[in-house]
Each structure stands twice: as structure tokens, then as C-alpha cells.
């Protein structure tokens with residue numbers, strides 16, 4: 001967007017490099033004139049008032065402009081709203097198609113109450129007061145009679161940010177139900193475990209490497225505000241990696257597209273993590289500052305002490321805090337990259353606070369997640385997984401990633417996929433950074 005110096009109006013550049021603007025200047029939204037396309041070839045003018053509104057055909061909530069005909073006062077069409085910071089005027093096909101819902105004869109206009117038996121399909125119109133009083137009385141009765149488990153609130157897509165949850169909690173009801181239960185809840189769990197928030201909010205536009213798994217937010221028409229930023233990033237040279245059993249819209253744009261066995265994605269992610277860990281390619285300062293490594297060592301020490309009490313032995317690879325490791329020679333593959341199958345790259349430096357001990361613990365704990373292990377689990381060639389790992393390693397703090405639905409909801413322990421994915425961000429320090437996740 002820029003302001004046209006000649007008439008002081010906002011100019012929204014369209015795809016044409018010559019002049020055509022993509023949207024009417026906002027200074028004229030109160031009175032906008034267009035030729036009526038249906039009257040063509042006659043040049044019939046129609047005057048509109050353009051009113052910003054929101055598309056809620058999905059929860060992306062893109063901006064729309066309602067073109068209200070000044071003669072009929074009816075909405076003639078919807079177009080994108082260039083002033084919306086999320087969608088920036090670019091909508092998926094469902095946005096402008098919202099018009100078909102405005103006058104849909106099947107839309108529900110009033111509260112309806114069932115008449116007769118369930119399944120008979122008979123309903124009568126009731127007032128809002130009647131509907132609310134009836135529902136409130138039933139809920140109250142269940143609460144008073146301590147039958148809270150009989151109360152369930154179901155919504156297709158929660159369009160608010162936790163308000164309903166707080167109401168239900170105040171009632172002592174654990175009954176918030178939505179399609180999320182069988183959709184993104186698995187991924188949300190994985191993210192929640194890592195960072196206490198269930199939404200990673202990737203900054204695709206500024207990423208260097210974008211890693212998307214299965215039915216992530218950007219995989220179809222859905223979440224076009226994200227999808228358009230993936231395309232922006234690609235235009236700026238970012239690399240796109242997609243794991244999906246389907247050839248999704250995003251997969252067709254990927255630099256690396258792999259189709260692992262469903263449920264094996266975490267194995268690949270752990271192999272990438274292991275590659276970063278064994279080759280010291282992670283963001284050491286980020287890990288030192290933000291990971292709970294001290295608690296990890298404490299817990300391990302407590303477990304070790306308990307084992308000692310029952311006659312257990314401390315591993316030779318786990319010196320106590322402050323001790324120095326003696327590193328052995330690393331084994332290199334043909335590319336000069338340390339083999340991740342052995343524990344030969346233990347850090348050797350003075351360990352004043354125990355962090356080196358933690359790093360060596362990481363190396364030990366993840367050493368079994370080799371490319372070969374991931375290949376066996378996933379059916380994806382080990383060489384390809386290695387190439388992907390090397391690409392991820394180049395991202396630095398500009399790794400944007402996302403996983404939602406599908407692999408996290410369709411397989412046992414699917415939440416671990418989102419968790420393993422976020423671990424890559426946490427290893428690279430690509431959290432709350434430009435081009436990472438949780439970015440502002």
C-alpha cells in the first residue's frame with residue numbers, strides 16, 4: 001500500500017506492474033462507483049458504500065469489504081479488505097462466496113425448539129427469552145442437583161479466546177466440547193507441554209526454512225493469512241519442507257516433500273534433533289537460558305542417588321557437575337559430518353555450572369535417533385532425512401514450523417509429533433524471533 005502523491009489517496013497496488021490498483025482507495029469507501037458487470041456492454045454505473053466486515057467461514061477471520069448498493073441497500077458482493085493486517089485483502093475462495101449465506105433460504109433465523117420425538121424433525125419457533133430461560137433453568141437444575149457431568153457445551157469452532165471456558169470453570173463444569181477434541185487437540189497438547197501455550201504462531205514470512213507437518217494450518221485453503229506468507233517467504237528464497245501422506249496444496253510448493261508412514265513423523269524429527277545435538281549445531285545460549293536443564297540435572301541426580309542407595313552405579317558417561325569430560329575422536333562420514341550413531345563428541349571444557357554435563361546428557365539420550373532409525377520407522381530414505389536435517393540446521397533462529405490435526409490426532413501418542421517438532425525450534429533458538437515461532 002502507498003499513498004498516491006497526486007490526489008492524496010491510498011493506492012493498493014495490484015498484480016499489474018503498470019498501474020492498476022487492487023482495491024478502491026479507502027478515502028472513497030463511503031461512496032464508490034463501479035461499472036455494473038452484468039450490464040456489459042452498457043456502461044451502467046453502480047454506487048456502493050464499502051463496509052469492512054469479517055469472514056467467519058473459518059477461524060482465520062479474514063477481513064472482507066461488503067459492497068452495499070446505495071440504491072437497494074443490499075450487499076452486492078464481498079471482496080477482500082486491504083486494511084486487514086492478517087489477510088491484507090487476500091482471501092480464499094470461500095471469503096467472497098460468503099454472499100451465498102446472506103440470503104440462503106436454509107439459514108436459521110430464529111431459536112427453534114423440538115416438537116415431538118427426537119428424530120421426527122419437527123420444530124417450532126420460540127423467542128430468545130424463552131430459549132434462554134429454558135436452557136438456563138435446565139443448566140441450573142443440573143448444577144443444583146450436582147449433575148454437572150450432564151452439562152456439555154458444544155461448539156463447532158470456538159470463535160472467542162477462552163471466555164466460555166472460564167464460565168464453565170466457574171460452574172464447575174468440565175464439559176467444553178468442540179471439533180478440536182478430535183482435531184488439533186493432540187498437537188495443542190504437545191505444544192502446551194513444551195511452552196505452556198497451545199498455539200505456536202509461526203512467522204513464515206520472515207523464515208529461512210519452513211517445516212510443516214501433515215494437516216497443518218496452511219495445508220489447504222485454510223488459514224490463508226499463513227499460506228500467503230509461506231508464499232511470500234518462498235519468493236524471498238526460503239526453503240519449504242512438508243511431511244504429509246497427501247499431496248496437499250502446500251506439499252506441491254515444497255522443496256522437500258516426504259510422505260512418512262503415519263505416526264512415524266516424530267522419529268524423523270528426533271533424528272533431526274539428534275543431528276543438531278551431536279554436531280553442536282544448536283543454539284547453545286538459548287538452550288542455556290531457556291531450557292530447564294538445571295532441573296533436569298537435579299532430577300537425574302536424585303534418581304542416581306536413589307539408585308546408589310539400592311546399590312546402583314553412576315554411568316561413566318555422566319560425570320558430576322564441575323567434572324571435565326575426556327573427548328574421544330569423532331567419526332566422520334563422507335561429508336565430514338560427525339556420525340550421530342556414536343557418543344564420540346562429548347564436550348570437553350571447564351564445566352562451572354553443570355551445563356556441559358547437561359549437553360553431554362543430551363548427546364547420550366538422543367544418540368539412538370539416527371537417520372537409519374528414522375528411515376526404518378518412517379519408510380523415508382535415510383539420505384533424504386539427512387538432507388532435510390542439514391537444511392533445518394541452516395535456519396538458525398529463522399525456522400518457522402507448524403503441525404496441527406492429522407498425525408497428532410489420528411495416531412496413538414500423536415501429541416509427541418508436535419512436541420518433537422517444537423524441540424527443533426527450541427534447539428535452534430527459533431522462538432520469539434523474526435522468522436521463528438511465537439513471534440510478534
Ligand code: SF4
Pocket residue numbers: 055056057058059060061062087091092093094095096221222223224225
Ligand atoms: S481463510 Fe477463507 S474462509 Fe477462512 S476466514 Fe479467510 S477468507 Fe474466510
